[in-house]
Amino acid sequence: HPVASDASVLADLPAGNLNEAESKAIFARFGVPMTREHVAADAAGATAAARELGGEVVLKVLSRAIAHKSDIGGVRVGLRAEEVPDACATMRQRLKDAGAPDPEGFLVQERIRGGVEMILGFHRDPQLGPVILLGSGGVAAELFQDTTLRLLPISRTDAEAMVEELKAARLLRGYRGAPAADVPALVDAVMAFAAMAGAAGERLLEAEINPLFVLPGGQGARAVDGLAVLR
Ligand code: ADP
Numbered sequence: 561h562p563v564a565s566d567a568s569v570l571a572d573l574p575a576g577n578l579n580e581a582e583s584k585a586i587f588a589r590f591g592v593p594m595t596r597e598h599v600a601a602d603a604a605g606a607t608a609a610a611r612e613l614g615g616e617v618v619l620k621v622l623s624r625a626i627a628h629k630s631d632i633g634g635v636r637v638g639l640r641a642e643e644v645p646d647a648c649a650t651m652r653q654r655l656k657d658a659g660a661p662d663p664e665g666f667l668v669q670e671r672i673r674g675g676v677e678m679i680l681g682f683h684r685d686p687q688l689g690p691v692i693l694l695g696s697g698g699v700a701a702e703l704f705q706d707t708t709l710r711l712l713p714i715s716r717t718d719a720e721a722m723v724e725e726l727k728a729a730r731l732l733r734g735y736r737g738a739p740a741a742d743v744p745a746l747v748d749a750v751m752a753f754a755a756m757a758g759a760a761g762e763r764l765l766e767a768e769i770n771p772l773f774v775l776p777g778g779q780g781a782r783a784v785d786g787l788a789v790l791r
């Protein structure tokens with residue numbers, strides 16, 4: 561995987577929350593697997609992007625000011641291209657109503673189906689130092705506390721042990737007839753994210769992928785969301 565030095569990865573990026581596309585661009589440079597997606601400046605660009613991706617897409621507002629996009633109606637899952645212009649207009653209006661600045665644009669993604677939703681996180685603990693977190697995502701994350709932490713750096717054996725510590729390990733192995741998930745791809749994603757956090761340098765305060773979809777065996781994993789916070 562390409563590994564860039566801290567200076568080149570975060571150079572020219574502002575302090576504070578980055579938007580989803582900016583955040584994921586950092587993660588992707590270290591080999592974290594991503595959804596297929598396009599950044600669009602406006603509704604026309606977003607519609608063209610939806611046509612290019614084909615089928616049902618996910619439309620999101622791109623805004624550094626909005627860390628939790630669904631809270632303000634900034635995520636629409638399962639749109640057809642012809643529904644995109646109205647959805648963009650509605651999102652723009654919702655941002656206005658919320659007193660947020662105009663968005664940087666829109667993000668159009670392939671819709672991921674199936675798989676197990678996980679969370680990957682990084683923060684700097686004032687006592688411990690740089691910490692990586694792995695946990696259950698989606699509905700499971702809301703229902704029960706299921707996270708595990710490690711100080712960086714970590715080895716592949718550490719990453720494998722993190723997966724095994726989670727209640728979600730049973731889900732990932734294939735629960736009640738559901739297909740087993742691609743656990744090696746999850747471990748690869750943890751390692752890539754940890755490498756990113758280690759290499760990004762002191763300006764990276766926090767990073768999160770919520771959710772990372774771990775697809776059925778052999779199909780890999782996909783980060784569908786991303787947030788990086790810089791100082
Ligand atoms: P938020 O900023 O609110 O966390 P997300 O990008 O995480 O926004 O999207 C909210 C939810 O929508 C996700 O937790 C996931 O369940 C669903 N979702 C988002 N993107 C996709 C996608 N590309 N495919 C399928 N589901 C998605």
Ligand code: MG
Pocket residue numbers: 770771785
């Ligand atoms: Mg999210």
